[in-house]
Amino acid sequence: MKLLVNFSRKKGGKPIIAQVVRDTGVLINVERAVIDSSEGEALIDVPDDQCRLVSDSMISLGANVRILEHGITVNESECIDCGACISICPREVFSLDPAWKLQLAEEKCVLCGKCIEACPHQALALPL
Amino acid sequence: MHKSIDQINERIRDGTVRVVTAEEMPAIVAELGEEGALKEVDVVTTGTFGAMCSSGAFLNFGHAEPPIRMERIWLNNVEAYGGLAAVDTYIGATQQSDTLEEQYGGAHVIEDLVAGKSVELRASSRGTDCYPRRTINTDLLLENFNQAIMCNPRNAYQRYNAATNSTDRLLRTYMGVLLPHCGNVSFSGAGTLNPLSNDPKLRLIGSGVPIFLCGAQGMVIGEGTQHSPAGGYGTLMVTGNLKEMSQDYLRAATMSGYGVTLYVGLGIPLPVLDLDVVRATAVRDEDITVDVMDYGVPSRNRPALRKVTYAELRSGIVELNGEEVRSSSLSSFRKARQVAEELKHWIERGSMQLALPTRPIDAIKSAKPMHQSQKGPRVLDIMDRKVVSIGENEEIKTAAKKLLKGDTNHLPVINGDNVLVGIVTTFDVSKAVVNPGKAHLVKDIMKTKVITTTADEAVDIAVQKLEQHNISALPVVDSGHHVIAILTAMDLGKLFGGRWLK
Ligand code: SF4
Ligand code: SF4
Numbered sequence: 001m002k003l004l005v006n007f008s009r010k011k012g013g014k015p016i017i018a019q020v021v022r023d024t025g026v027l028i029n030v031e032r033a034v035i036d037s038s039e040g041e042a043l044i045d046v047p048d049d050q051c052r053l054v055s056d057s058m059i060s061l062g063a064n065v066r067i068l069e070h071g072i073t074v075n076e077s078e079c080i081d082c083g084a085c086i087s088i089c090p091r092e093v094f095s096l097d098p099a100w101k102l103q104l105a106e107e108k109c110v111l112c113g114k115c116i117e118a119c120p121h122q123a124l125a126l127p128l
Numbered sequence: 129m130h131k132s133i134d135q136i137n138e139r140i141r142d143g144t145v146r147v148v149t150a151e152e153m154p155a156i157v158a159e160l161g162e163e164g165a166l167k168e169v170d171v172v173t174t175g176t177f178g179a180m181c182s183s184g185a186f187l188n189f190g191h192a193e194p195p196i197r198m199e200r201i202w203l204n205n206v207e208a209y210g211g212l213a214a215v216d217t218y219i220g221a222t223q224q225s226d227t228l229e230e231q232y233g234g235a236h237v238i239e240d241l242v243a244g245k246s247v248e249l250r251a252s253s254r255g256t257d258c259y260p261r262r263t264i265n266t267d268l269l270l271e272n273f274n275q276a277i278m279c280n281p282r283n284a285y286q287r288y289n290a291a292t293n294s295t296d297r298l299l300r301t302y303m304g305v306l307l308p309h310c311g312n313v314s315f316s317g318a319g320t321l322n323p324l325s326n327d328p329k330l331r332l333i334g335s336g337v338p339i340f341l342c343g344a345q346g347m348v349i350g351e352g353t354q355h356s357p358a359g360g361y362g363t364l365m366v367t368g369n370l371k372e373m374s375q376d377y378l379r380a381a382t383m384s385g386y387g388v389t390l391y392v393g394l395g396i397p398l399p400v401l402d403l404d405v406v407r408a409t410a411v412r413d414e415d416i417t418v419d420v421m422d423y424g425v426p427s428r429n430r431p432a433l434r435k436v437t438y439a440e441l442r443s444g445i446v447e448l449n450g451e452e453v454r455s456s457s458l459s460s461f462r463k464a465r466q467v468a469e470e471l472k473h474w475i476e477r478g479s480m481q482l483a484l485p486t487r488p489i490d491a492i493k494s495a496k497p498m499h500q501s502q503k504g505p506r507v508l509d510i511m512d513r514k515v516v517s518i519g520e521n522e523e524i525k526t527a528a529k530k531l532l533k534g535d536t537n538h539l540p541v542i543n544g545d546n547v548l549v550g551i552v553t554t555f556d557v558s559k560a561v562v563n564p565g566k567a568h569l570v571k572d573i574m575k576t577k578v579i580t581t582t583a584d585e586a587v588d589i590a591v592q593k594l595e596q597h598n599i600s601a602l603p604v605v606d607s608g609h610h611v612i613a614i615l616t617a618m619d620l621g622k623l624f625g626g627r628w629l630k
Contacts, residue, residue, distance in 0.1 A: 080177070080379055080391060080460045080462075080463055081460045081461075081462040081463065082178075082456075082457055082458055082459055082460045083456045083457045083460075084304050084305075084314065084456055084457065084458050085456070086444065086454065086456040087307075087311075087312035087313065087314065087444075087453075087454040087455060087456035088305055088307065088312065088456075095444075096444075096461075096462075099462065100460070100461045100462035100465070101462055117300075117305060117384040117385075118304060118305040118384065120179065120304065120381035120382060120383055120384075120389070120391075120458060121379060121381050121391075122381075122382065
């Protein structure tokens, strides 16, 4: 399960992800992170059954946590199955099936948003 | 053996015609042999579905009361051509909305009309004795037009070069988003299903030939603009009734950072008259080659990195400089197939008969580049030859003095051989003066990644460099990387009152 974690980095603050890994013993896979001097946002992947544990632990350390149920969404009525998105996505989420129809491996998506502007038909959007 | 067009039409009428798509044909020829395929197959249908920027429609509004001779015309805020007298216009696919810019354009107006949506007409006129009205505003549906005729000057490219990008910047082009460092290859075209690739000698495709155009029965007018069959880049001018078209085969699109375009579904049925037709329609993706062009070079003569077949492009992986690069298509092969299949059904059902060209299309000409009687301005026309540079081992103080004396904010830095090695700006020097750290020499504070230009580079290209890198000066270097001049934003002001700057 993917979690989107937002946290502020006050002076002297502890590295929150490392701390949660230590406290909970859960191995966290960081898929994407943007961290500057005052705040950070990380997209992490954790085993489904330990999602609550990790999320509670993050919240207790002052982070905002959102559980992301979905990856990128395709508007089927706009998509024309060109495949322009395929070579743009760094995680190989998109592919064409033998009938040349677009297929999605949604679970691989890290919601980076790179594919959105590459779609000529404005068929791609991040989930709300 | 030879079949006549009349024999084939006879079979269409009596329902015994054998139609296959151009994708199915190679296997049939391989199985039955050329003679066998000629006996077996009467018609090969082709199809393509991709971005065809050079598209649009003629619209006739009928007369208002009191009547108006429209001079400037907008449909949903997209300007349409007003030079066709009174109540006609041409709406071009790539024209962008005055308000929504690349989010909405002529292609969207056309798609909205086909989808049954209403479109707002706004027009103005000087007013004349015979046409007194000066403005008009009205909402229109496709059915309200007397004529709505799609007429596309350049469609159905025989093939199209693939694109990649060697620069370190992401590029937004009509070939889609191109990742930096040749991070992807983008291509377009239906390959084995493409109409002209199945008739490269243009024996069957010519004026008057019936076609599938966006779901309607349309027609080839003749050669398209930029038609260049000599190198395998033929194009067609086509027409069809917008009122009979379907959104399934006509879609507006926006190439991000580039602009609006129209995706057109186009297919041509080819009568299998003789062995030459059999051979031509047996063409496979493997047989059709294009160049992979480097769109990082902003010139008409982009370097071709290698040749590649549609089979390789469609596999999803192309080898470039020894590396595997992912390739993806802008056009839809699935939709191209649907076009060819739909056309096949039309012919099997007897709703379309075939015809040979009433006039042939030139099969050997090549398109010429633009004749430019006036060369655009080059860097040497406006660059400042009184450039002040500084040695890398000079003290920062010296740089400060030079900056103060000359009216410049940029000092190119050179080494002992007079070769450009860096650049310092007033900002870099002031920073070093205010915070005197360990830095004493120019080379300690200079930027070593210098964006440069050359004397014969077009000013437009230099301007793009300034904008892309958000800088205000470019050292002008010769082939030995010696600084011969500098080009600043101020020099650009010399051109037509600064028209070159956005
Ligand atoms: S780029 Fe857009 S239209 Fe093309 S396949 Fe991807 S989602 Fe569909
Ligand atoms: S958001 Fe990023 S990871 Fe997800 S599909 Fe788009 S490009 Fe791939």
